[in-house]
Amino acid sequence: MSESADNTDVTQLLIAWNGGEVGARDQLLRAVYEELRRIASGQLVGEKPGHTLQATALVNEAYLRLVDQTRVHWRNRAHFFGIAAQLMRRILVDYARRRQAAKRGGGVTIVEFEDSLTPRSRRSVDLVVLDDILTRLEEFDSRAVRLVELRYFGGLTIEETAEVLGVSPATVKREWATARAWMHRELTRSSSG
Amino acid sequence: MKKDRWDEVKDLFQLALERRGEERQDFIEEVSGDDSTLRVELESLLSSHDEAGTFMSRPPGADAAAVLSLEADAPLVGKRLGPYRVVRRVGRGGTGSVYLAVRDDDEFQLRVALKVIRRGMATDEMLQRFRSERQILASIDHPNIARLLDGGSTEDGLPYFVMEYIEGEPLHHYCDNNRLPLRDRIRLFRSVCDAVRLAHQNLVVHRDLKPGNILVTADGVPKLLDFGIAKLLNPELSSDTREPTVMELRVMTPEYASPEQMQGKAVTTASDVYSLGVLLYELLTGHRPYTLSDLPLHEMELTVCTAEPDRPSDVVEVHSEEPGRDGGVREISPESVARARQATPERLRRELGGDLDNIVLKALRKEPPRRYSSVEKLADDLANHLEGRPVAAQPDTFGYRAGKFLRRHRVPTAIAATAMLFGIVLTGTIFLQSRRVAAERDRAEHAAAEAVAVSAFLQEVLAAADPIEGLGRDVSVLAAVEDAVPRIGTSFAENPEIEAVIRYTIGKTFARLGRFDEADEQLRQALTLRRQLFGGDHAEIAETLNALGEVRYDRGDFDGAERLYDEALAMRRRIFGAQHADVATSLDNLGNIYQERGDEEAAEQAYRDGLAIRREVLGPDHRDVAGSLNNVATILHDRDEYDAAEEMYMESLAISRRVLGDTHPEVATSLNNLAVLLHDRDKLEEAEPLYREALAISRRTLGAQHPGVVVSISNLAVLLTGMKRFPEAEELLSESLEISTAVWGEGAVQVAYVYRQLGSLEFDRGDVALAFEHYERTMAILDTKLPTDHPEVVYALARKGRALTALDRYIEGEECLLKAYNAAFKRWGPEDVDVLEFAGWIADLYDAWGRPQVAEGYRAISHGEAVAATASPVVTGAGQN
Structure with a gap:
């Protein structure tokens, strides 16, 4: 998929999916993924370098590029951000899994090629474990998982999350606090036990 | 867990969260009853909530864009690139991937390192530049430099560079693994300097010196990698003065980049001197001069440009954590650092104190002319030290060190590193935003949406710096705000809407920091801009009027404040109708004025009207309701209606504690007022601890020199006077x-x-x-x-x-x-x-x-x-x- 992901298509897909067309979701996922990649690698024609590299920016930008905002309902917007946030989760977690695998299978002394903006964080959460925990949370509180995806992987603020989920910011705050407490506890347990 | 059960736990958890201390404990007891599983569940969630800290409050560690675009690079293993066969990937990062390859068209197989530039980083010009510069690069022949051999492009058009393949470990790991004492580390470092010196003589600046680019072979020979690569990626960096793009920043490594590199200014040999200074700092102390790993890009930039590193002899006494190679955390302790250098912490500190402190810090000065004028001079001074001769480096005087960043005002006591960092956020953001805004201008269809985002973001960052909102921050945020002000006008010349938001936000921050002149100035400009932008009635005009009124009020200009408040109130009523939180705010503010003037009746009316609106609009449990209650209580208090006043103060305090937590400045206000009341009722012993709690909160959250602190101090002083504890009282006053x-x-x-x-x-x-x-x-x-x-x-x-x-x-x-x-x-x-x-x-x-x-x-x-x-x-x- 190269130029086909223009905004009419995606807007159409969003509307179709919202209208109950289940198949539209896969197409959407692909389109959004492609767009995220294109934005990230600055491949777009006439594109200037200088993008912010945070997930939020990527997702927002993908939205602006792909969706005709005059035609969509807030619910479509919610779906878009939900999909993008889930994608970000998958991308980052897959990457973390591969890195782990590479490390285990390594054996050779690797010249760590320490680039400036490669993944790093002083207290970085182990994304693989986090992902497992989220999968467990999904079993009994899928709304909390959507919220975590939007907030953490999609980088949305409380207010944006509230808008996307169609609830009040106060609710998002409460639910976020709860999910965070639960996840933090599970993470602590999994690392100590 | 079952969904039903979880829903129950969740509801109870959220209810418990709204309660504190004993109340919370009682609540848990009550709801769990005999259900001990439920009790344990709730308690563990609550303690997890308290311990979570910043857990998940920052985006995931991995840089989403880097990961995504790495995805785009097809793996090359097994393929041929020109005469090279790619064996395996040995590393990868923001600029691309490094592969081990062999040149197997010859009889003997030459092993090479092949660096493939990632999609998005690569350009045609890069290859052209490579061709034109490769002669120079290839001519640098030094035992400590890995030679650049060749270059080309892949089938997909991605450029690659071929270098001598070095098997070894990064400099600092080598030193630590072999437990090299300081002298050996310095000797090794000097041979690195010598290699850099030779390159400089050939007019090649490295630009990306860091431990990962200096490998030590099994024979103990250090080898520098990647000479000239950074420049090939960014030829412009040396030629003019401008802000670097993110792409360019990606080529360097912020931890080792000089201030001028971070700012995109001309990069010279002095930049390499600086990077070597960082390297030396780390080699000697085990710490880096700054901790950047948690910071967004723009904050890194300002840290590097302004924060003063600790002296090496001091930093070795510090316990800290650094990101480990596996993404985990590595603890650094005085003992572990000393052990790796075959010394005791005490001895290490002594050995570093004096000469080595001076040498390292001279290499690390912010201004290139104040560093060593060449790498050779740095190496010579290290030789002086090793041989016991006097060294050229002298300690920097504090006056200069505090330097530029703080030049226009007095800063209370010592400036904490965190405070500096914090200040940095503000200026950094403005920089970043201006840069982004400029880029966005070309993309008209996004400009409006972007502008809103930009402003909101900035407002959020600045609000976090606000001592009231961003709890417990240091006042030297002031420095950053002041520093940012002169740039606003030029940065947003073509975007008055954003300029207004920024001036408004900065004005508010100044006001909260007690800098009324500056606040007045910024808010007046914001008001002018907004009046021009929006014409007649507009929520943002009212907001600005109100903020300006608050400043006038705070500086004692009650007439001026009243005029502004009146205008804001009238405008808000026209825009929102009578029942609106903003209308209540205006009423509250007017109440303050009436009360100051001594018109208690009018003040009470205004406060009570505001209270009614707030209860209606915001619900009973809201900080603004607490504020209104407090205001009404002060009137009752003034009228000596003590019982009623005490009750209202208590209610206000309870709401504040519940909503804001125990250490919020507004809790201090409530505590203070309640204490004054007890004081007036001669309950001195009861009042004292409340005053002290209020004072402690104020000092911690507002900084020692904030107006809010004055109120707490004065009241406690009066109380102590009443208790005949004169010296304590006098000191406070x-x-x-x-x-x-x-x-x-x-x-x-x-x-x-x-x-x-x-x-x-x-x-x-x-x-x-x-x-x-x-x-x-x-x-x-x-x-x-x-x-x-x-x-x-x-x-x-x-x-x-x-x-x-x-x-x-x-x-x-x-x-x-x-x-x-x-x-x-x-x-x-x-x-x-x-x-x-x-x-x-x-x-x-x-x-x-x-x-x-x-x-x-x-x-x-x-x-x-x-x-x-x-x-x-x-x-x-x-x-x-």
């Missing part, structure tokens, strides 16, 4: 005087209040002459600022009169006391405690004066035995006899 003068200026009413308190302290201690002096200062200020019947004037006047009595200056004393008495009588009526007290003081005066008959009359009034209703004019007459 001197501090308060100093802060008030610095914040509001010498002639401000707030300063007058402190003088009045000092006067009372001295009077109670028995130094009447000194007390009188303080009262005179008080009156000198108040006479020009407040109406003559203002309560503060009346109190001060009466006390001045009392001091005059004690000084045997009866005529003057009589004048003061009678004036005060009449004003108080008129204002509060015959039964007011102050009126009665003043009558007693007048009786004292006439007794001392030898006019017992007149005295007797006032004594009777003061004891409530005589009706004072008609006393006032008669008294005046009597006094004139």
